[in-house]
Amino acid sequence: MSKQKKFICGDDAVAEGVRLARPHVISAYPITPQTITVERLAEYVEEGSLKAEYLHVESEHSALSCAIGVSSVGARAFTATSSQGLLYMAEALPYASGARLPIVMMNANRSIATPWNIYGDQMDAMFLLNSGWIQYYVEDAQEAMDMMIQAYRLAETKEVMTPVMVNIDGFVLTHTYELVEIPEQSLVDEFLPPISMPENSMSLESPKSLCISAGNDTNMEFNMKQHFDMLNSEYFIEAIDKEFGDKFGRYYNGMLEGINMDDAEIALITTGTVTGTTRVVLKKLRKEGKKVGLIKLRVLRPFPVEKLAEVLKGVKAVGVIDKNISFGYEGTVFTNVNSALSTMENMPKTMNFIGGIGGRDITKEDIEIAYEKLFEFLQGEKIERVQYMNVRCDY
Amino acid sequence: MLKLNAHTITNKEYFYGHKACGGCGESLALRHAMKILGENSFAALPAGCMAAVSFIYPNMAFTTNAMITPFAATASVASGIAAGLKALGIENTQTIGIAGDGGTADIGFQALSGAIDRNADIIFITTDNEAYMNTGIQKSGLTPYGTKTTTSPAGENLPGSITQKKNMFEIVAAHGITYAATASVGYIEDFLKKVQKAKDTKGTSYIQVFVPCPTGWGYPANETVSLAKAVVDSGLWYLAEYENGEFMLNKNPKEFTSAKDYLKKQSRFKHLNDADIEYIEEQRDKKWEIMRRKWNY
């Protein structure tokens, strides 16, 4: 049997993945560069290839609030947004995660106003790192599609019961066309069984009060349970990815992928599409005999503390590429990485490369420079720990 | 249809054990509404007094399914619930949103408008106590002119709130909603009838019920029902319906009882002088003149 392949963009790939996951209800509000996804889903519902309710909501706050309602009765919900839209629904994010509702959302990573800009950086999702949602970052259209399926499986795992945000870099991925393999529905149905969450959904058989209030005598315990279930979801992220690999032949290495890390002296850490560019540079530098490596962080919440420390054993200097700035500090991934690496006996030296803000290209040359700077840093040259890639003003 | 009153409605309680103040008009409205809506109800309540007093872990006041929603999201969560139930093929259920005046006319307005636009299969009940009570009596879009609240203080320069009560009923009707009504806990049978009508309506329906609040308004707790009657009799509130594109007055008093008597029973209006009250009466008369003219009475 020949495998079905389609030449589609990242947004299309997300829609394909969502269709295969068979959500009961879709509620979303348009925003560039997410729009293609919600347009496709509307078409699928219209033509009947996806049997779902499609709710035309009047805002992102309502998009997620609808999804909360849907999920609260034990139905499968999907929403998608980006940038201003993600921030507009921000209030409802911890609401969903606290209520342990397994909603899946696609976030097309886009810059945040002001200045206004529709292009890709990862400032939007970083804002919501603390929202209690599991956060995936994907590299290409195939992974985007595959992760929609994995995301539902993970979110709905009884021990996890946590909403999942799949982050897709704006334009570079959402609008870029690639050949994507579409799995068979029957295989997806085997991998992703119908949703079942009798313990935390409202039902006629077992009426419940949800999204309750808890005073200072119990509130912390609710939060602890949520926190530890999220920490423990790392196990399921790994297991589900392996099972996916066995079934569909594509394995993404769970929490993170290490490339050429066995003998690497220095390494770059990336999230999302910049990984692809870095792979190309890595190949070239390796050919030149340089002991360089790359780590693709696939999940930022939960954060892969142990796995990251493990893969960086023996590495002398690490650079983190951040497509975001935490104003007044540094890149957010960098902060997270440093904390994780401080658990190591011999912590590598660390550098931050902030770039790609407002959709500025991070080129192969930029990445090569980053590797070079890491070598200089390692050799003890006096060099700023936080570097800004390709900036055109004095600062 | 059986006349709905204290004798004919169920003795079952679906909403009790909450921590609302004695004499709370909102909880009275909820208790009665739930008796009509019944055990297959799914209730969505935003932040506000009713959510605050009914879901305090581990004591839950609803025996039916119920949940607190984000403050702005009553109508959107409710329409999500309805859509989820529909998609799962679960029938004979009733999804309701129950929000305060602030949760309806201010922060919840957009989501309500969106839900009506989608004709979501929900009932939206506004329990209107004319201020943000849960946060300590602040002015909302449904606070009437001359009300003293903690953010519209009455003093030398201002008579309390200086804006008119937002005309939510007609704003909702202007969406072309299937069914909308106003009500008051002072006329409980009328309210029960309207809840039943909303229950029998497919698509979105809206009921705005007037619910006095002893704590926020400053009157003895045993006056809740009499004030809720007096407000209708004095013409400062009205009982109406919107159905099949037509407005209807359920009560069209030939003469109004004294507005002053109604106002002066409450400390939120204590500061009003005769000129203020005259102005309030003028505004009332103007509103009735317009309603009667537009609705052919």
Ligand SMILES: Cc1ncc(C[n+]2csc(CCOP(=O)(O)OP(=O)(O)O)c2C)c(N)n1
């Ligand atoms: C987004 C958000 N803003 C503000 C609040 C604070 N808040 C909680 S209840 C409330 C007032 C509710 O007033 P109303 O809707 O009239 O209901 P009532 O308490 O009078 O029943 C406010 C302002 C909140 N919980 N959420």
Ligand code: SF4
């Ligand atoms: S403050 Fe008013 S609305 Fe709130 S519980 Fe007390 S009486 Fe009811």
Ligand SMILES: [Mg+2]
């Ligand atoms: Mg109120």
